[in-house]
Structure formats: C-alpha cells, structure tokens
Amino acid sequence: MRVYHLSHIDLDGYGCQFITNRYFEDKKYFNANYGKEVIEKLNSIIHLIENSEIVDNFILITDLNLTFEESRYLDLEVKRLNELDFNIKLQLLDHHKSGIDSAGKFDWYYLDNSRSATKITFDYFKTNYSDVFIDDIEKLIDSINAVDIWLENDSNFEFGKVCMRLIMDTNEINRFNFLNEHRDYKFFALNKAIEYLNIENGHILLDDNILKIKKEYLKKDIYDTLDILSSEFVSNLLIKNKDVMTIRYKDRVGLFTYSFGSISVVANRFLKKASEFDFFMDLNTKGAFSLRANGKIDVSLLAKELAGGGGHANASGGKFGDFSESYSYQKAIEFVQQKLNDIS
Known part of the structure; x- marks a missing residue:
C-alpha cells in the first residue's frame, strides 16, 4: 500500500507527518496552506494515483479543514478511481470547527476540536496500527497538542512553544523547490527535540540550542556561520537537481x-x-x-x-x-x- 499524506505547514501539520513516518515505507508527503494550494495538492495526489500501477492506496489528510466543495470533489474523485479497480482508503483527521459541514456529510472526515491534529493522528494510529511502537514520542505529541490548542496550564506547554519556534525557524530549505529535503529538515529538528524532553529545564536548553540543531543538519563537513552553511547546502541541492x-x-x-x-x-x-x-x-x-x-x-x-x-x-x-x-x-x-x- 502506498500512502499519500497531505498536511498543513505548521508544527501541528508536520507533527502529523512525523508520526506517519514511523509507520509506512511507501509514502509520498504533501504540504499545503489553505486556499488554492489545497486543491492543487489534492489534484496532484489524484493524478499520481491514477497514473500508477499500485492498486492499494491510502489518502490521509491532517490538520487541514476542507471546504464542503473540496470535500465533495475529493469524495467523487476517490469513488471514480475505486470504480476503475483502485482500492483507495480515504481518511481526514482534523480539529478545526469550520469543517463541521463536511464532517457531518462524509464518513471519512473525522473532526474533534478538543485535540490538536497531531494528537488525533497519534491516537488514531496507536489504536488502528498497534504493531508499531510510538510511545517514545508521546510526550512530544502532548507538547505539540498543548501549544496548538493553547493549554497554558499544561506542563508540556512551554516545551511545545519552543518546538513551534523550532519548526518555524527551520526554513532555510525552500519547500516549493525541495519538498522532501524541507520536510526531512523538520523531522530532524523534531527528533533532536525529543532528546530534551526528559531533562530538567529541557525547554530552555532546547531553546538555547536551536541554532546548534540547525547548523548540525546543514553543516555536513563545514564549520561556519548559518548563512554560509545554508547557502552551501542549498547551492549543492541546486547543483544536484x-x-x-x-x-x-x-x-x-x-x-x-x-x-x-x-x-x-x-x-x-x-x-x-x-x-x-x-x-x-x-x-x-x-x-x-x-x-x-x-x-x-x-x-x-x-x-x-x-x-x-x-x-x-x-x-x-x-x-x-x-x-x-x-x-x-x-x-x-x-x-x-x-x-x-x-x-x-
């Protein structure tokens, strides 16, 4: 089975993909902000499936609330492909209230505004795909949840705030040109954040080391300023492509x-x-x-x-x-x- 995972472009969106990265070998990731970009990415997914020989596919959408028109369009397209002998599972996991009309109409549209999309995704996979161990990232998930739905009294809130800045600051690799490398950079940062979860004042130490984490990913064999490291890294990507x-x-x-x-x-x-x-x-x-x-x-x-x-x-x-x-x-x-x- 091939997984097509579309998610938002913030900490919560990348947090969802950080989870599914633990589960699937054959996966294609997409990210979008709201508006026209969502439908463009949905069309890309439909096109890729239709032109692939892989029959079993899983379309997962997280941390994006589709408009009713977008939901209806996607529902019809998936049904059309399934009639062409594809076997497509469709699931949306979200927490934005604005998706209530779609959630009421389509059984694949799951909405729960009491949890972040990352927390919903974590619980969904822990329940439905129990063969993979993900308990080691649960505290990170709880931190993302705390900051995304703004639980200021939660013990994980401050750590989540630092993670939010970490994801915002790892922006040296442009996502339109190098989508996979851009996301890998985010995943690297989140994996590094886990190392600070169980340390006293871990959120402060993580905050102190954001620059170090960024330079560690970008440096390869060079010791220099962030500007030099990032321009060298990106120019090498440009040469490669x-x-x-x-x-x-x-x-x-x-x-x-x-x-x-x-x-x-x-x-x-x-x-x-x-x-x-x-x-x-x-x-x-x-x-x-x-x-x-x-x-x-x-x-x-x-x-x-x-x-x-x-x-x-x-x-x-x-x-x-x-x-x-x-x-x-x-x-x-x-x-x-x-x-x-x-x-x-």
Missing part, C-alpha cells in the same frame, strides 16, 4: 527557482560553482521575479525584455502581470520558459 531546474534564453543557460525570496547569496554561490550557467532566476507566487548573473549576461536587459523590468547588469527584476498564482514548481517553470521562448 540542476537538470530539472534549467531554463534557456537563446544560447544562455539559467537556473530557475520558485519563491526562494532573497536569492543574492545562494545565486552568487551557485553561479560560481556551476560555471556552465549564465544566470539565476527566481519567481514568487505573485509573479514578481529576480534575476542574478555573474558577468556573463546583462540581466537588466533580460528583465526589460521579459516584462519591462530592469536594474543592474548582475541584479535585476520585474513582474509578470499575467502570472496566475500557483503552488506548483512545474507550472511555474513552464510559464517562465514560455516567456523566455517568446523573446528568443
């Missing part, structure tokens, strides 16, 4: 990232490492783009041609007025490559 991240403009070769944000340091490091590339381009979800170069191409002219943008020879930008907000890297790179083709 450069074949599927390449864009072309005439005889020039560029690398494309989506929603990286500030790119100056990592772009400069990448262009120095990968001398076959002439420019680096990042696009955000609103259509704004940044371009960087290292003397091989005047990106201010490229920005002007693309969208009336401009700037400096090695650092420029602009905005596409016709870009439709998307949470798919593939859709974004296809859009940009078409724009480059149009001016080539």
Whole structure:
C-alpha cells in the first residue's frame, strides 16, 4: 500500500507527518496552506494515483479543514478511481470547527476540536496500527497538542512553544523547490527535540540550542556561520537537481527557482560553482521575479525584455502581470520558459 499524506505547514501539520513516518515505507508527503494550494495538492495526489500501477492506496489528510466543495470533489474523485479497480482508503483527521459541514456529510472526515491534529493522528494510529511502537514520542505529541490548542496550564506547554519556534525557524530549505529535503529538515529538528524532553529545564536548553540543531543538519563537513552553511547546502541541492531546474534564453543557460525570496547569496554561490550557467532566476507566487548573473549576461536587459523590468547588469527584476498564482514548481517553470521562448 502506498500512502499519500497531505498536511498543513505548521508544527501541528508536520507533527502529523512525523508520526506517519514511523509507520509506512511507501509514502509520498504533501504540504499545503489553505486556499488554492489545497486543491492543487489534492489534484496532484489524484493524478499520481491514477497514473500508477499500485492498486492499494491510502489518502490521509491532517490538520487541514476542507471546504464542503473540496470535500465533495475529493469524495467523487476517490469513488471514480475505486470504480476503475483502485482500492483507495480515504481518511481526514482534523480539529478545526469550520469543517463541521463536511464532517457531518462524509464518513471519512473525522473532526474533534478538543485535540490538536497531531494528537488525533497519534491516537488514531496507536489504536488502528498497534504493531508499531510510538510511545517514545508521546510526550512530544502532548507538547505539540498543548501549544496548538493553547493549554497554558499544561506542563508540556512551554516545551511545545519552543518546538513551534523550532519548526518555524527551520526554513532555510525552500519547500516549493525541495519538498522532501524541507520536510526531512523538520523531522530532524523534531527528533533532536525529543532528546530534551526528559531533562530538567529541557525547554530552555532546547531553546538555547536551536541554532546548534540547525547548523548540525546543514553543516555536513563545514564549520561556519548559518548563512554560509545554508547557502552551501542549498547551492549543492541546486547543483544536484540542476537538470530539472534549467531554463534557456537563446544560447544562455539559467537556473530557475520558485519563491526562494532573497536569492543574492545562494545565486552568487551557485553561479560560481556551476560555471556552465549564465544566470539565476527566481519567481514568487505573485509573479514578481529576480534575476542574478555573474558577468556573463546583462540581466537588466533580460528583465526589460521579459516584462519591462530592469536594474543592474548582475541584479535585476520585474513582474509578470499575467502570472496566475500557483503552488506548483512545474507550472511555474513552464510559464517562465514560455516567456523566455517568446523573446528568443
């Protein structure tokens, strides 16, 4: 059986996936915030199942309350696939009251607003998949539960608060471009947090060591500042994945990232490492783009041609007025490559 697990992008959402990571070997993880991103990820899951030879599948959604329309759509799609001889189990575990209409209509939609999604997921798997031992993480689960539903008098509350910041701060690896590595980084941090659970003043010690935990994951064989470590780590990921991240403009070769944000340091490091590339381009979800170069191409002219943008020879930008907000890297790179083709 293959598991498709869609969850939210906060501590509670990643906490749910931290649990299922203990149970399943064959799994594909997805994360989404609310709005358009949810339906995009649901469509991706349906597409992957429909084009797979694996018959037995488990779609699990946690810490996301679907609208009634989203729930009905998903229910119909799963029924359609099951009629095509797939065997799909569908389960949603959530705690947001806004999902009450869906919970009342669909038997796969479980809602309990007295517990966090992580706690619900923990209890669900402990009850239904008792062959796997997860009691060693129960105190971490209780800490996540305490902070997520804000139980200030709970003994685990302060530890949960530190875990919340730990997950928020492990953001050096962009999830749109490197989803698996981004999540592995979160899982590494949560595993490290467990080491502080049974120590006196563990929440304070964990807070003291957040930077150390981040650097431990990113450093590999380097001892340096977090900025250097993270840019080195990410530039190596870019080099590893450069074949599927390449864009072309005439005889020039560029690398494309989506929603990286500030790119100056990592772009400069990448262009120095990968001398076959002439420019680096990042696009955000609103259509704004940044371009960087290292003397091989005047990106201010490229920005002007693309969208009336401009700037400096090695650092420029602009905005596409016709870009439709998307949470798919593939859709974004296809859009940009078409724009480059149009001016080539």
